[in-house]
Amino acid sequence: MARMLTRHITIVLLLVVMASLVGAGCRRAPAPTPTPVPAKELKYGVALALSGGSAAITVPMKRAFEMVAEQIGEFTVAGQRYKWRIIAEDNKYTSEGGVTAARKLLFEDNVKFIHETGSGAGLAAQPIIEGKGDVLFEAVVASHDILGPDKPRTIRTYQSSNEYTPGFYRWISQNRPDIKTMIQVNPDDATGKVNSQAIRKSAEFFGIKMLADEFYPRDLKDFYPLLQRVLPKNPDAIFLEGGSNAAAFLKGARELGYKGTFITITLYPAWVQIAGTDVMDGTLFSDPAMGSPYTPQPWNDLRTAYLAKFGEEPGGLIRYPYVALYVITEALKKAGTVDDIAKIMRVLETERFETPMGTIVLGGKELYGVDHQLILPSFVSQFKDGKEMGVGRVDPEEVARLVKQIFGK
């Protein structure tokens, strides 16, 4: 009996042990870790000059687009994660190039967001872009014709001469009493013609007399005959806009004894390299001086990162890729869609966008008929003792007020 009981107990114990072992082996496997769904690529087509005289100023923009896209990283729109993929095409800063680049980006790469730099390129490509109906066109284009009620899907990031000249020439009239007369020298293309009208209007509004408006073929190499037209009038300041070849004008002016002030929009590193720091000393320009306390810190940080990566100064135009990508990213989030361009446009027209550099809004209805112009601060900078430095800044609200005052209908 005892032996049978022991045997039963032993069997029960063995069964219990076996059950425990089986139970342990059948322990529920942990739930599989869900594989993260990779962020979808959102293509941003970027058409700008990657060759030719203008490439010196636009290649940094292309690189800035890529760096800012990386900086923004992944973002969520309506529950889906996205990240920007920049696709660059060379528009050669010409009408033909702009159209060719746009066609490639729209119909081969199927982008829904496209950028063009250059008035000729942008204006030529615009009918194709707008005609497609479901693409947002972001333009760095000087010509005001790029905006209008008949261009419902176009926004302009570029601070045109309407936006930057009022604050800039007000600063000059208040701080540089030695500048009473000016001659402006612009390329004879759409950008140059548009700039010349705004510069004349703003300068004269603040009491600076414009002695002449001169134009030249953008690829001109020998500026001596043009200097012969300009220098005898002895202006206190000469405004010059152009590509890196225009440095020959500045160099030639100093060689021929001109002592006045040069004024420009963007101080190209190539100009300093070609003309020399002595020639460029004292030049006033309306782009932000990168690295200056007047310049928004995120732009300074972008410049620092660009310098570290490429070993050369990027120039002030890199701010446009920055604001474009940040504002459009925020607009997509607010609109809750990446496809409904009409909805995204309504958001852009009506909302305020918080970016690392502050609040940005779109305006310009009184001038262009639509609120599709990004309003940014305007700057006054100077090249002095071999360095760019900020000397003045006008905040967006004041910019908008001055624009209305000088250009408003």
Place this chain on the structure above:
Amino acid sequence: MTAASFAQMALNGLMLGVSLLLVALGFQLIIGVMRIVNFAHGELYMLGAFGVWYLAQRQDLNYWLAILVSVVLVCIVGVLLERYFLRQLRGRLLPQMVITFGFVLIFQTLALLVFGTEGKAVSSVFRGAVAIGGAKLSAERLAVSLISLVIAGVTLALWRWTKAGRAIRAMAQEPDGARLQGVSLPATCRLTMIVATALAAIGGGLLAPVFMVEPYMGLPVILKSLVVIAVAGMGSMGGTVIAALVLGVVESFATTLASSEVAAMVYLVILALILLLRPSGFFGHELELE
């Protein structure tokens, strides 16, 4: 218009003309002797300028030595171009234009890839300004102009008074007759190409400190050189010198008195008029490919 401003315009114009002179002389040699319209000739000028930039600015070589080395290197390119491509194109206008334009794109693209898109600066060798009769000129422009004129003069002297020059002239005037006299066409073409390339490369090197060096600098120069040769007429080296200087002065006056835009049109108008009214130019003869 004052006398001083007239003198300034005239001197600006002469300097403009001289800046074209060496390239135009080389172009004239190739068209006149080899009977080839070589649009890629302007790219040899561009390569000469880049060669000087690279050697003088990047390798710290003495500027004048940089020009010499650059000329030698570009001449090698020129000789290879002549030997393997241009020689086959003699007498065939359409293939000449297509293939030499192709080389324009090839050289421009190579320059873009190797040197990048940004314009390059070569440090000035001569500094300051010089006053001549009320006109002011940069010392650099004046020096470059004088050196170019000396080189052009030496080229004309070689063309006129040396055996090699006579052989080249004979080949330019009457190829069959020259061959019968024992002048070798391949050797003459090779020598012509070397001289023409050297002139273009020297022109590029001398002008590198004056203008910006960039991959697209060659084509505008060759298009203007075409107008110079049309005005001068084929085969006239002296006429080329005169035409270059006159056209430079015309451009200077047109720019100063009218505008740069008008001056840009002037070349095209002159070319059209010459081709219509005086296709042989003023000093030479009409282009005959063979």
